[in-house]
Amino acid sequence: MPGMIDRRPAPFRSAPAMLAAAACACALLAGCGTPARPLESSITDMESLQLRSWLSPQLRRNIDLLPVTGGQETSMWWGSRINAMTLNQTYQESFRRLGLMPDVPETGRYQLQVEVLALAQPNVPVLPEVALSIRYTLTERVAGGGKVLYQRTLRTTQKAGIDDSLNPSEQLRIATESALRNNIADLIRELASLALPA
Template sequence: MPGMIDRRPAPSIRSPRLALLAAAACACAALAGCGSPARPLESSLTDMDSLQLRSWLSPALRRNIDLLPVQGGEETSRWWGSRINAMTLNQTYQESLRRLGLMPDVPDTGRYQLKVEMLALAQPNVPIAPEVAVSVRYTLTERAAGGGNVIYQRVLRTTQKAGIDDSLNPTEQLRIATESALRNNIAELMRELASLPLPN
């Protein structure tokens, strides 16, 4: 007996359910594929953190730290990722110092100068529940002609994770983790400066 041939049509991949699933997958891919750069206000110290840290800092630092141009910024890809560009870095540190009351009322009149260098921003290749690490070198010097004494110099490394509780979008998770890692780094710097033996 000759073999039977099944002449029924193959299942259509255009069924409404499959089409809906395909559309959802495309939407998720599109969301995850767009770059989302870090933002300065979200990377800066919060008001609550600033109030707490301000009470620890020496009065000698208040309105007495000039911020030198921050180095190490990098532009975010249009298609993927979350980086911190130079403008965002500068705005982040300016805002944090301002909230702490450390920037002088008149620029370039502070007793101290703070140099900030972003050395590394480590991010996972797949931004799903990412953990981001930030390494920054800080150098605090006394202002003086020809260069002042180095009061403090150290590389600080901080990390932060983000997940679906923060955002369903993987790229947004990466941005949130990046901003938080930098904010943690600034807070760690301020705790270090609070322990410096400075004259009042």
């Protein structure tokens, strides 16, 4: 009605505007890309203690890592990708903790090639589930190319939720890092059961 006066106190009139501003801020925060981090993606010290006990003495300090391929840069607006530098640091740190890398680089009996084939993430990163496919090829180091001892593509999935973080982008990052860490752990379990030539 014309001539009516709003007698509500000022805070009540501005509450919807404040809520809208807070919602926009949260949306912007959740929309920022958060790349995976190498230490969080690596095998933990606790996991390495268990996995090391399964490994053959032939593998210890005997696997040289070739440069890991298939990394992707994270968009500044959305997502959580794993770039090449993070991938290489993750595998080097994991293999160091597991005692698989030789003391002197490029002196191991074996070489491992790691190729990230696919990283599937949801378009809406709320309670996300991430799937990661990585191909591994283990060969003997000999002049002219060695025999392939192991080649397989391993696929791991991982979910994250509000127990991990309230921020959807952080949930996506955590799920991505966990999927990579689980993939490395699956590889180590398979290498531990591998019949190697004497």
